[in-house]
Amino acid sequence: MSQYKTREKLEKRDADTTIHRQSGSSVKSKSGSEERREKEALLTSSSLKRHVREKKSITPPTPSTSTFSPPTFRKPPIEPFLHSELRPFVLSTHCDALFTSLRGLKEQGLLLDCSLKLLNDSHKAHRLVLAAVSQKAEVWLLSGEAGLRELELDGGRMTPAGLKAVLDFSYSGEVDRGETDEVLEACKELEAQRLEQLCAGDVPLSGSRERERSLQVIRTLWERNVGCDVILQTDSGDCFPAHRVILAAGADYFRALFCGGLRESGEDVVFLRSVASWVLHHLLDFIYSGQLKLSCRNVWDLTEACSQFQLEGALTLCINFLQDNMDKTSCLDVLALAEAFSLVDLGNRAEDYFLTHFQRVAEGEKFRDLPCDHLMRLLEKDKLNAESELDVFRAVVNWIEEDNEQRSTHLSQLMQSVRFPLMSPEELQEVQNCKLLVRSSEGKTALRVVNNLLHGNRRTSDCKPRTPNQVLVLVGGDCVNENFERREPNLCLWFAHRFMHGEGLIRTIEWRPMASLQEPPRFRHCVCVLNNTLYILGGRKYYGALDILKTALRFDPVQGRWERLPDMSSPRDYFAAVCHRGKVFVLGGNCDDVYCLDSVECYSPDDNTWRLAHPLDVPLCGHAVAVLNGEMFVSGGCDSRLCCYPCLWVYDPVHGCSKRSPMTVGEGRAGHVMLVTGHRLVVAGGLQPVCAGFRDQLQCESYDPVHDSWASFPPLPRPHLSPAAAALDGQLYVLGGSSADSARDTAWVHHYDPQAKCWDKLGAMPRPYADLAACALQLPVSLKS
Template sequence: MSIHLQSSCVKSKNAGEERGEKEAGSRIASSSLKRNAREKKSSIPPTPPTSSFSPPTFRKPLPTEPLFDPELRPFVLSTHCDALFASLRGLQEEGLLLDCSLKLLGNSYKAHRLVLAAVSQRAEGWLLSGETGLKEVEVDRGRMTPAGLKAVLDFSYRGEVDRGETDEVLEACRCLRVDRLEQLCGKDAVVSGSKEREKSLHVIRTMWERNAGCDVVIQTNSGDRFPAHRVILAAGADYFRALLCGGLRESGESVVFLRGVTSWVLRDLLDFIYSGRLNLSFRNVWDLTEAASQFQLQGALSLCLNFLQDNIDETSCLDILALAEAYSLEDLGRRAEDYVLAHFQRVAEGEKFRDLPCIQLQRLLERDALNADSELAVFRAVVNWVEDDKERRLSHLSRLMQSIRFALMRPEELQEVQDCKLLLRSSGGKTVLETVSNLLHGDRRNSDCKPRTPNQVLVLVGGDCVNENFERREPNLCLWFARRFVRGEGLIRTIEWRPLAHLPEPPRFRHCVCVLNNALYILGGRKYYGALDILKTALRFDPAQGRWERLPDMSRPRDYFAAVCHRGKVFVLGGNCDDMNCLDSVECYTPEDNTWRSSHPLDVPLCGHAAAVLNGEMFVSGGCDSQLRCYPCLWVYDSVHGCSKRAPMTVGAGRAGHVMLVSGHRLVVAGGLQPMWAGFGDQLQCESYDPVHDSWTSFPFLPRPHLSPAAAALDGQLYVLGGSSADSARDTPWVHRYDPQAKCWNKLGTMPRPYADLAACALQLPVSQKS
């Protein structure tokens, strides 16, 4: 069967491919954000003695009034209303700030007038009367009963409707003029307590905006005064609960002074307490995060932290790290530090890196996770940091150089270190020069050091290409790994490839690979171009030992199939078996007993499809059947129950010869071909799948065709390598990488040869193999 996924007999080397492309990218934060995270804050709001919270100072920019900030966007905490009313119930149960006592049949039912006023017109009148202190009301009239009054109170604090004694509830509603509850009692529909609480909060917010019933004024240094309700402040923030309910002087005063907080910050935080909404941008998030942390306003703080986490980039990561450390925001600090480590070279090129404190820089240098093209780049970053303030920082040079891993450098890199004149100016630098000299002369005693990363590298396996004389296609027997990615002058990029191992005969293309417990499995494919050349053999490669192992054969020969590792097993799904027929069969290999077993078949025979594992589920996308019908389908495959359909891909009438990779919590399909009005054509459009909402969204186009390419995910970035073009029948030598931060594909350079029908993976290699 000719599947038309590769046009293998007519592929040719594309010598005229252009050598460079313009890179695209986008920054999340505003370019107008010019801030120095090291400018010391003058004062902070006082923390009540009942709290152990004592924030350190955070050096931040001068306060900015963000009223007219065009970048402000609203963020809503969906759980705020429920949390606020839960806190109000807690205040009621503890007997705090109660200002209303309803007497009925000799019993007293205490509540907060403001909470009652959100549902009762009579209570609203009590609130607006201006009376202070405890309001006592006799309600022994008509046919009001304790059950009816309790239902009204429950509705006020919980938004729940008790229809058990409807007549009694209706009588209480008429007495207290609780119109909303009275209307709900007459309906059979299920009442949502959450929605009713939201309605009550809206009423409370409206009263606050009208300054109705406010019983406390918050005043700032500038003299601005903000009326509010004590009970809402106490329910909304632990700081105000301690201030107003903890027996402090402020609990009995009508005006409370807050020092060290600007008026607009206080205004925004009060607005959040009454609504659960914050308007955020990079201009105001620093001050709001600081204030929300100091006032222990957890809901507002969570919105600020989510905003910062979602918008970490090279211009903001060091500021976010400083903020997180100043206020002990551990999770935010980890995220910011991880970003700095993952993008160390770019961050080190920025202006804010120059202001990094020495102790923080040293901690970064000591981390194994620091990501750089080479250790020389780390050395250069330290030298530039010292040079920026040589008089003060030269004394730190010796300590910082102890964190540089010189043993990881190549001879030409060590030579650059040896030529650095800055090292001659300190005793510690001279020690470094001695170490470098020893390494250059081959003395590597006591030079063992851990690599910066987990040593995962991009590995190419097999494939085929036109031979050097353009006479015929030849399968590839070599495994290559990308030792490093080099950024040259301007837009020029190259990849330094090194051979890793040689495949045992026969060579393979149109095969699959997967990695389980850092062992590389190479499965099926074909050794040449005849119908009898399709393979059912399987190999396993141990990179630590450099050892190959022949595994039992699969039950059927397969090429153009898919393979994944799932729950400790290797699954092979579908494929072409004889150039005439596709397979629906699925097999799984169990390493423990070295055995292949049959699993539930696919819904349809497929070849040229793709598979990936996300959130513990196996997904299968697209492919062609034996009649060359191309599918847009997405299935979830279960080894016991088979396939269940999900939302189909939306781009084109189908997709085959493509790849599917995991990016975060989504799946990305890229490359391949699509059905055209006559035959098939290249598919450059990509799309991503959200399993939570069962929906597809657009994704940046691939810059070049990649039909039957290799693909791998490494360090959170997606790689698509080689393949061919359905339109031109030419091989694709390029490697493209998707950067989730920049939201674009970048051309990184070429493969060792323009391979097609190859496979790739991320594999952890010993240090000795990488050097």
């Protein structure tokens, strides 16, 4: 049974435990068969099908000889898991956090049960904390007296400074050795032997180490049932003695319970509903040690309990365990668990795992238990990784056929999440022949879309490619021929099939041809991608002033088909282009090797027409453009007088340009690229003006549109003038170009990894192309294989 099938049960469980007075409540225990069925239901909520092969008894702490008398134990709690399956996980920060919380309770005057009087001054503390360093305090604890106990200290031997040092050491593990004599006297009076040895010796004092030793003492007192002042009782009648102050310091739930002024804060017995005895035993063990024993079978119930009792440290260990052990079988259960208990980060990790390993997960049984709204939300994600969109379609069909009678009504809605324009004609033919669609009225809309695509109408709907399935594609450019005789344009479209790591720092890229560029060849052109269709615009076919192009092409990688588009109104090279709101924009550029353009044109795929938009503020070439948060940003470039600009504009097709804060590196930048990473823009490469002309610009910078400010960014390791650039899988790529300083072309490909925060060389292009363009496309499986 999957977590999704038990989600209704999880949501109905109380988020808070119910507390009853022991004297006034009548608890009816479950029969053995009822309890066994409940445990079996909880076990089947995990991601693994398991059998209880052995049961391990957990003996509760032995009652002490104190006056505090817990009720008779009904039975020892049974843990339905093999001991050999459990692995201990330690939260290294637990001890420090616990004592920080204990100090906070002391400072706020909460749960204090000891008042030490010295020379008419009263110093309040927690007997349990003091007993961790003082044998005399342990005797006070053993007396079992409830409430605040007042103790008179010998003012003839002990000083206030010495007493304060012992108290500070009890709560922090640290002591000021400046007043050693007074501290030693206080240690003798309170029988604090450990602190006395530390003060008398020359061993360096470690506060963290001493706090751990104090916690070990407190745990020993708990195991001996010394000073326990509350009983936690479960549904099955099992009872667990504990210390209020440790519970309050260890879990927010208990802090609110015991320190919030509630009636139950003074009760001897607290009844906890809907928590198994073995679960409570593990939680208490964690609070007193910072260690939690986990397995792939018990982590589900412990995660629920940690969330319920707001035990953040133990919850962190459970979440880390679930993340580290996530697989194709458990990821959907983890997602259900995370959503049921509002564990946002865990839910994101489970969702990312599902999207990354979609095809493997979709083959499992848990996938068929997904609720429709969850399935639709996941299928709509751009990050969903599938070899082909046909695999997404097949997964939807399998999900529907699991319960055709109930789920067929969702068919039309789910088919809207399948991106049919990404399919090849052969794949579309399989969809068209699908019996589920043919026989159902809910499938008519999908069949109509498929039929239009098969008849060449690929503009029936917007369709973004799935991001993980995209590849890096090189388009055009030119380079020196193999005989070093002349420059020749590139007529091949290449895609990066694999990025490979060799020995040491050696890295290479396996490039494969994708298609041949239709005549004429192009360099200094632009490309952009709209609905996984490649647009190739302008540029030049050779090196004369009359060789600048105004033609435009469109390439469908799924169909492998080229289409000639209407010409732009002006020839352009060294311009910028971008797709925005379903249209293609071209901005500025050089038109005749003399004058730059300020004109902007917009192409609409719906009516296959170019239209003029509002011009730029100044004629520009060598500038860059990118879309961020729905706005078009234009950076740098130079004018007809070769004056280089540091400016940044926001361009609107109706209202034109509005200035933003200029770039801060250099006096201007041109021949560069601008890419989007997260919520920022990054400008990289190009050249900058200097006194004697121009030089390479290696420095990069990033722009924050919210604060309208620029920040430094790691520099490029090599020059890239007029390179290609693309963003793929959250990483930035800069490819080829040339050097203003050496006038040499470069074949290198650099990428920026946001996690490593540096540029890395991945290898080389097929040739050292300059004035090229690049993009990210989703290719059909047949082409990639």
